Amino acid sequence: MTAPAKTAPARTALEMPKGKAPPKSAPKITQEVIDLYDEYTHLTLDRRRFFDHLTRVAGGSAAACALLPLLENNYAQAAMIAPDDSRVATSTVTFPGASGELSGYMARPANVPVTEKLPAVLVIHENRGLNPHIEDVTRRIALEGFVALGVDFLSPAGGTPADEDQAREMIRALDSAQTIQNAVAAVDYLAKHPASSGKVGAVGFCWGGAMANQVAVNSPAVSGTVAYYGRQPSAEQVANIRAPLLLHYAGLDERINAGISDFKSALDANGVAYEMFTYEGANHAFNNDTNAARYDEKAAEIAWGRTINFFKETLQ
Numbered sequence: 001m002t003a004p005a006k007t008a009p010a011r012t013a014l015e016m017p018k019g020k021a022p023p024k025s026a027p028k029i030t031q032e033v034i035d036l037y038d039e040y041t042h043l044t045l046d047r048r049r050f051f052d053h054l055t056r057v058a059g060g061s062a063a064a065c066a067l068l069p070l071l072e073n074n075y076a077q078a079a080m081i082a083p084d085d086s087r088v089a090t091s092t093v094t095f096p097g098a099s100g101e102l103s104g105y106m107a108r109p110a111n112v113p114v115t116e117k118l119p120a121v122l123v124i125h126e127n128r129g130l131n132p133h134i135e136d137v138t139r140r141i142a143l144e145g146f147v148a149l150g151v152d153f154l155s156p157a158g159g160t161p162a163d164e165d166q167a168r169e170m171i172r173a174l175d176s177a178q179t180i181q182n183a184v185a186a187v188d189y190l191a192k193h194p195a196s197s198g199k200v201g202a203v204g205f206c207w208g209g210a211m212a213n214q215v216a217v218n219s220p221a222v223s224g225t226v227a228y229y230g231r232q233p234s235a236e237q238v239a240n241i242r243a244p245l246l247l248h249y250a251g252l253d254e255r256i257n258a259g260i261s262d263f264k265s266a267l268d269a270n271g272v273a274y275e276m277f278t279y280e281g282a283n284h285a286f287n288n289d290t291n292a293a294r295y296d297e298k299a300a301e302i303a304w305g306r307t308i309n310f311f312k313e314t315l316q
Contacts, residue, residue: 029293031252032057033067034283038255041127041168074290079132081139086110088139093149095189098181103159104151105135107142108195117197119315120190122215123150124183124208126285129160129167133290134205141203144308146315147195151186153179153211171207183211184219191221199223199315203307204230206285209248216241224314226307229256229284232263239266244273246310248287248303250296251280275310279303 033054040050055064081088089110094103108118121141125134130152138150154160156178157170183202190200201224204212209230216225217237226246245267249257257278267274279286279299286296287303
């Protein structure tokens, strides 16, 4: 699918040091560079230490500066469904959560009468909050015949900020138990929404993949969940899963994949219906088409097709 151009400006997490111009061609993005960025975005590195390490790996500060735009999300780069696409009707909604009012971005196919009830899908964002990419994913799902809702799980903290690094720190500061209950509340909201048929699925990416797994554990109302490279629930929690799962993993994602074996054993032991796919050669966040370094078009297209088919089978 051809991606219409976005007009939003690209954001850079780290400013280029003064007096340093990037080389005309960026150094090659190696697996070491991608792993370093993953550590920065998900684990222990702060901004300065990340750039110091990247400078060492890239061979200099100018090379590191040239790599940054390829490692960071660039929302001007791609949108499969433009925000003003006439085929989709969108709105901002608010509803009660477990820790206060939650807001979200709702989308549905514009050519379907408002009186016709559709199955619903909760879209759970990465650890950067509800950003233009997740809104785009929400529109994509809507065009497949669903009421789709991308919830801003940073609503209790004032909402997703423009600064992605700030959003990451805000995600880390969230109360985990309350956030899980907010996700459960979002499923319940969709199940009772007048545009919904009452059948609700959930899909999440990265941090949202872990949250989607927790929705499977904690929500009696969910009818099926899809987790993209999400941290797995404990073996004890798996016993509470009743609805089927679709699990996508990246072959090069050692951090998340370390939990697959125990998760699979627990799913099998508890008789949970699931499908699990590992996309060899793909990195964590391979579905994020705004990230040049990690996006894998082939893996993303295959996983997306499986995701939509899963929802059409489980939510009809």
